[in-house]
Amino acid sequence: MTENKITATSGIACYSPGLAGIPAAESSISYVDGQHGYLEYRGIDIEQLAEHSSFEETAWLLLYGTLPTADELAAFDKELRHHRRVKFRIRDMMKCFPESAHPMDSLQATVAALGMYYPFPKSEKGRLDPKTAHQVCVNLIAKMPTLVAAHARMRHGDDPIAPRDDLSHAANFFYMLTGEEPYPLTERIMDVALIVHAEHTMNASTFSTLVVASTHADPYSSISAAIGALAGPLHGGANEDVLHMLDEIGSVEAADAYLNNKLSKKEKISGLGHRVYKTKDPRATLLQKLYVELTEKMGSDPTYEIARHIEELSKSTLGSKGVCPNVDFYSGIVYRKLGIATDLFTPIFAVSRVAGWLAHWKEQLGDGRLYRPNQIYRGLRDQTYVPIEKR
Numbered sequence: 305m306t307e308n309k310i311t312a313t314s315g316i317a318c319y320s321p322g323l324a325g326i327p328a329a330e331s332s333i334s335y336v337d338g339q340h341g342y343l344e345y346r347g348i349d350i351e352q353l354a355e356h357s358s359f360e361e362t363a364w365l366l367l368y369g370t371l372p373t374a375d376e377l378a379a380f381d382k383e384l385r386h387h388r389r390v391k392f393r394i395r396d397m398m399k400c401f402p403e404s405a406h407p408m409d410s411l412q413a414t415v416a417a418l419g420m421y422y423p424f425p426k427s428e429k430g431r432l433d434p435k436t437a438h439q440v441c442v443n444l445i446a447k448m449p450t451l452v453a454a455h456a457r458m459r460h461g462d463d464p465i466a467p468r469d470d471l472s473h474a475a476n477f478f479y480m481l482t483g484e485e486p487y488p489l490t491e492r493i494m495d496v497a498l499i500v501h502a503e504h505t506m507n508a509s510t511f512s513t514l515v516v517a518s519t520h521a522d523p524y525s526s527i528s529a530a531i532g533a534l535a536g537p538l539h540g541g542a543n544e545d546v547l548h549m550l551d552e553i554g555s556v557e558a559a560d561a562y563l564n565n566k567l568s569k570k571e572k573i574s575g576l577g578h579r580v581y582k583t584k585d586p587r588a589t590l591l592q593k594l595y596v597e598l599t600e601k602m603g604s605d606p607t608y609e610i611a612r613h614i615e616e617l618s619k620s621t622l623g624s625k626g627v628c629p630n631v632d633f634y635s636g637i638v639y640r641k642l643g644i645a646t647d648l649f650t651p652i653f654a655v656s657r658v659a660g661w662l663a664h665w666k667e668q669l670g671d672g673r674l675y676r677p678n679q680i681y682r683g684l685r686d687q688t689y690v691p692i693e694k695r
């Protein structure tokens with residue numbers, strides 16, 4: 305059989321597993337310097353945005369390329385507040401989901417369902433009509449927090465909490481999740497977490513958005529696909545796994561043995577490593593600072609000490625490979641400190657990242673081409689069909 309195996313390589317320039325290092329688009333939305341641990345949205349350092357911006361303003365920056373004027377920001381904020389509610393039929397549909405459903409699965413399904421209620425005009429598929437595109441962006445950015453919070457409550461038999469239009473995006477999300485209006489520090493921390501997760505070049509979920517969008521499928525399908533990709537433990541799902549890992553380790557004293565055991569079995573440590581960063585992810589540094597800020601008011605807890613110890617230990621075992629904490633390493637520790645359930649960490653990531661996904665969707669609609677890469681065929685050729693009785 306092996307002699308019949310052939311490799312058809314015609315037209316294939318090169319093959320890079322996981323498309324590592326292969327540009328999949330030209331984009332002007334964000335920039336990463338993976339050697340120095342540097343990230344910019346539209347040319348602005350993420351640290352400056354974390355310090356001075358809000359999620360609403362950052363979302364506009366990503367979507368429209370420049371910081372909004374005061375009037376633009378006020379109008380955008382008003383639109384977002386206005387579109388937070390979701391139709392009761394969507395909530396009824398969610399009531400039928402299993403209580404054990406993972407919130408990312410619920411979010412993926414409900415975002416796909418939104419597309420049935422807000423059909424994308426067929427005449428505009430593949431052509432950017434700025435007004436329609438803007439409406440899609442507002443609808444998804446405004447409604448995704450409501451969908452996440454509604455599922456989080458309904459799975460416990462509680463009624464969803466209606467969004468409030470007197471609260472900021474971050475404060476309203478926290479309020480719908482917990483039933484409590486956040487303290488100013490909590491609101492700021494949620495806001496910064498949303499800012500720093502909003503965009504990250506050609507990551508797997510953004511690429512998924514673009515692959516689906518490139519067929520001129522509707523944007524809700526594209527974002528639903530992106531949510532599916534983000535959920536995986538090698539991508540956004542790692543923020544949940546980090547907390548499971550830290551809980552499993554249980555104490556600083558047990559961290560060394562845990563790490564060595566994992567590495568001896570060649571298993572990956574959640575929250576460490578990145579395709580692009582070969583140093584500590586700047587977002588991990590920012591999220592760690594947020595946690596420290598929180599502890600000044602609320603005290604620290606052992607989970608953080610275990611995480612810090614893992615980071616220290618990994619410097620000697622994995623540092624030479626450039627494997628360092630990524631954005632998912634410290635985010636869950638922050639969310640847990642705010643009283644948020646572990647399986648909601650990745651949905652929070654999605655609520656933020658939808659801004660980046662939509663910015664890429666808009667950018668590609670302008671002049672994108674169908675994604676249709678090649679493959680290296682390694683199967684059989686010229687086989688003859690054998691009738692079933694002769695096999």
Ligand SMILES: CC(=O)SCCNC(=O)CCNC(=O)[C@H](O)C(C)(C)COP(=O)(O)OP(=O)(O)OC[C@H]1O[C@@H](n2cnc3c(N)ncnc32)[C@H](O)[C@@H]1OP(=O)(O)O
Nearest residue numbers: 537538539540542572573574575576577578579625627630
């Ligand atoms: C928002 C985000 O998506 S951030 C990433 C979230 N994902 C995680 O935290 C999951 C854990 N990390 C990983 O699985 C990986 O680092 C990924 C998937 C993020 C990146 O993977 P790749 O770019 O394909 O790197 P690759 O797997 O080739 O790793 C290169 C080397 O570093 C090692 N390595 C990478 N990550 C880790 C890790 N988390 N733990 C231990 N070793 C690791 C690999 O074993 C490999 O070693 P080798 O050269 O001796 O074989």
Ligand SMILES: O=C([O-])CC(=O)C(=O)O
Nearest residue numbers: 503504506507508579631
């Ligand atoms: O860029 C990546 O591959 C993953 C990542 O950090 C992100 O999406 O935020």
